[in-house]
Amino acid sequence: MIALSSPTVSHRPLRVAIAGATGAVGAEFLRLLDDRNWPVASLKLLASARSAGKTLRFRGEDLPVEELTDANLRGHDLALFSCGSERSVRFADSARRGGAVVIDNSSAFRMDADVPLVVPEINPEAALAHKGVLAVPNCTTIVFLMAAGPLHREARIRRAVVSSYQAASGAGATALAEYDAQVRAAAAERPLERTVFPRILHGNVIPQVDVFLDDGSTKEERKLDRETRKILGDDGVRCAATCVRVPVRRAHSVSMALEFERPVSAARAREVLSAAPGVVVVDAHGSADYPTPLDASGRLEVLVGRIREDPSREGGLLLWSVGDQLLKGAAWNAVQTAELLIERGLL
Amino acid sequence: MIALSSPTVSHRPLRVAIAGATGAVGAEFLRLLDDRNWPVASLKLLASARSAGKTLRFRGEDLPVEELTDANLRGHDLALFSCGSERSVRFADSARRGGAVVIDNSSAFRMDADVPLVVPEINPEAALAHKGVLAVPNCTTIVFLMAAGPLHREARIRRAVVSSYQAASGAGATALAEYDAQVRAAAAERPLERTVFPRILHGNVIPQVDVFLDDGSTKEERKLDRETRKILGDDGVRCAATCVRVPVRRAHSVSMALEFERPVSAARAREVLSAAPGVVVVDAHGSADYPTPLDASGRLEVLVGRIREDPSREGGLLLWSVGDQLLKGAAWNAVQTAELLIERGLL
Numbered sequence: 218m219i220a221l222s223s224p225t226v227s228h229r230p231l232r233v234a235i236a237g238a239t240g241a242v243g244a245e246f247l248r249l250l251d252d253r254n255w256p257v258a259s260l261k262l263l264a265s266a267r268s269a270g271k272t273l274r275f276r277g278e279d280l281p282v283e284e285l286t287d288a289n290l291r292g293h294d295l296a297l298f299s300c301g302s303e304r305s306v307r308f309a310d311s312a313r314r315g316g317a318v319v320i321d322n323s324s325a326f327r328m329d330a331d332v333p334l335v336v337p338e339i340n341p342e343a344a345l346a347h348k349g350v351l352a353v354p355n356c357t358t359i360v361f362l363m364a365a366g367p368l369h370r371e372a373r374i375r376r377a378v379v380s381s382y383q384a385a386s387g388a389g390a391t392a393l394a395e396y397d398a399q400v401r402a403a404a405a406e407r408p409l410e411r412t413v414f415p416r417i418l419h420g421n422v423i424p425q426v427d428v429f430l431d432d433g434s435t436k437e438e439r440k441l442d443r444e445t446r447k448i449l450g451d452d453g454v455r456c457a458a459t460c461v462r463v464p465v466r467r468a469h470s471v472s473m474a475l476e477f478e479r480p481v482s483a484a485r486a487r488e489v490l491s492a493a494p495g496v497v498v499v500d501a502h503g504s505a506d507y508p509t510p511l512d513a514s515g516r517l518e519v520l521v522g523r524i525r526e527d528p529s530r531e532g533g534l535l536l537w538s539v540g541d542q543l544l545k546g547a548a549w550n551a552v553q554t555a556e557l558l559i560e561r562g563l564l
Numbered sequence: 565m566i567a568l569s570s571p572t573v574s575h576r577p578l579r580v581a582i583a584g585a586t587g588a589v590g591a592e593f594l595r596l597l598d599d600r601n602w603p604v605a606s607l608k609l610l611a612s613a614r615s616a617g618k619t620l621r622f623r624g625e626d627l628p629v630e631e632l633t634d635a636n637l638r639g640h641d642l643a644l645f646s647c648g649s650e651r652s653v654r655f656a657d658s659a660r661r662g663g664a665v666v667i668d669n670s671s672a673f674r675m676d677a678d679v680p681l682v683v684p685e686i687n688p689e690a691a692l693a694h695k696g697v698l699a700v701p702n703c704t705t706i707v708f709l710m711a712a713g714p715l716h717r718e719a720r721i722r723r724a725v726v727s728s729y730q731a732a733s734g735a736g737a738t739a740l741a742e743y744d745a746q747v748r749a750a751a752a753e754r755p756l757e758r759t760v761f762p763r764i765l766h767g768n769v770i771p772q773v774d775v776f777l778d779d780g781s782t783k784e785e786r787k788l789d790r791e792t793r794k795i796l797g798d799d800g801v802r803c804a805a806t807c808v809r810v811p812v813r814r815a816h817s818v819s820m821a822l823e824f825e826r827p828v829s830a831a832r833a834r835e836v837l838s839a840a841p842g843v844v845v846v847d848a849h850g851s852a853d854y855p856t857p858l859d860a861s862g863r864l865e866v867l868v869g870r871i872r873e874d875p876s877r878e879g880g881l882l883l884w885s886v887g888d889q890l891l892k893g894a895a896w897n898a899v900q901t902a903e904l905l906i907e908r909g910l911l
Contacts, residue, residue, distance in 0.1 A: 404751030433872035525780030
């Protein structure tokens with residue numbers, strides 16, 4: 218399913234720990250390390266006590282899953298974390314003090330001044346100042362910025378209005394299983410059940426991702442606004458996000474209206490994005506060529522289409538970007554960040 | 565399924581023709597006339613030659629479906645059209661010359677200067693000047709304007725950025741059947757098939773509704789912009805729309821960012837919308853109360869929630885509205901328009 222370029226880095230074999238190995242992102246970490254032919258000296262798979270004792274397959278071997286503990290986090294070069302904010306807060310420092318560079322997929326440290334928040338195609342320089350912990354941005358923020366970031370460099374975004382179409386697997390493996398069960402129940406005309414999502418997801422859309430905050434926005438919506446400013450290194454960017462869960466298994470889509478300091482034409486935006494690393498422009502102007510979540514699923518790149526001038530604002534643009542949130546929105550962005558550090562001799 | 569208020573008009577029995585009686589909207593016309601206890605002197609059900617000979621049930625009787633022809637359109641008081649633009653262009657004038665007031669659900673006449681484009685809660689006065697043909701706006705435009713219209717009266721909208729989440733049945737009964745078949749195929753792990761939608765819809769979202777135009781927008785997106793200006797009677801409103809099909813059976817959702825001439829607070833917007841006819845505010849600020857398509861399906865009202873101040877623009881608002889596009893977005897808006905004319909003695 219994953220179309221990978223051949224590995225771009227060769228390096229000394231690394232001792233790698235994965236915290237959250239049994240989750241949806243954990244599975245992608247394993248697949249990526251294998252597909253990219255990472256020289257791995259040792260691989261420690263960690264998860265909650267509940268999952269300890271399971272095995273996961275890596276390069277033809279069944280590796281045991283062990284409990285995420287301080288002791289198990291000692292003695293690694295790299296720790297890839299994707300086990301939720303609470304566990305990141307509890308365990309990331311153990312891993313760091315135990316010798317590892319931590320790349321964390323949760324929101325725990327993203328806004329910490331000491332923690333680089335990195336999209337390697339957008340702000341690779343941020344990674345170089347790391348102090349042992351780096352953060353992967355929110356998945357929707359990444360899918361948004363892979364399109365918006367290159368255009369920001371071109372003409373400085375001042376405001377973005379963003380509506381998302383987020384896949385079930387963004388809420389984790391259990392959530393995806395709940396959606397799949399709902400599809401089977403619907404086909405069999407049985408009642409649909411839910412415990413993970415706040416509403417039935419099959420045949421519905423849910424304008425809530427993550428919890429609500431005091432100002433009426435959700436945490437997901439606020440993340441997109443704040444993380445964008447940190448990643449772009451520009452306090453003048455403002456984002457209005459509405460984040461919506463949709464009945465899609467994999468790959469988030471983002472509809473965006475961008476307002477710039479300097480006007481950008483659709484033709485120029487197509488040029489800029491066609492040259493942007495990690496972006497594939499799927500956009501036959503005026504015809505039915507555009508990316509959908511099914512096209513982006515399993516791909517490392519973010520697909521961008523529906524590029525057009527905003528009829529409601531001179532010099533503004535409308536775009537549609539789609540990316541596999543488990544890959545570019547999480548595991549791949551983390552592995553890319555590690556490869557960037559290796560390349561620069563920082564890992 | 566439909567929760568109806570009791571009929572508000574009593575009137576002389578009308579001779580009614582329905583053009584497109586076998587379609588998704590046609591079924592809602594029949595249900596509404598029955599549920600609202602319309603005094604119907606005669607009811608002529610018309611459709612393509614292919615459907616002629618079928619019967620449809622109305623008030624316990626099986627009524628024959630006849631072919632849509634000039635002759636069959638003679639001698640009615642009211643003709644409800646929902647059979648696509650081409651047939652509207654071909655047949656609406658026959659119905660009008662045959663004695664009927666035509667209420668047309670297609671896009672054929674919406675922008676004609678002589679044809680009122682009516683959302684009864686928003687611009688009822690427009691209906692009064694009719695010359696025999698009235699148009700029902702695009703379904704997404706209606707769901708958008710039921711929320712945006714009352715706020716426009718309050719503070720004058722200058723710009724709206726809109727992203728839609730449109731249901732399968734908006735593309736018609738055959739399209740809905742295609743989506744349903746895809747759900748069954750997915751549950752059985754059989755390959756999904758499509759002929760109606762431009763991409764697989766189950767487990768996907770499709771950023772195309774209607775055909776593409778020269779400027780890279782779709783016809784659906786342009787309709788929302790142009791129809792909004794006509795309905796609000798204000799040439800200064802500009803809309804940037806991105807219209808997206810989602811795997812939902814029924815009810816369109818709209819995420820909108822509104823910019824006003826005068827600032828509006830979220831609290832004031834809640835007051836205005838709570839008092840707006842045909843709108844139900846579902847919005848417990850800062851908690852998980854909001855409308856979804858499953859909540860709006862089968863309802864005549866448009867549900868509005870996620871009302872909050874736009875963090876990216878002083879005085880602006882973000883909102884989420886959801887409406888059953890077969891009812892308020894089509895059949896119910898048409899029947900309401902007819903009831904308005906009856907009430908004013910114009911039918």
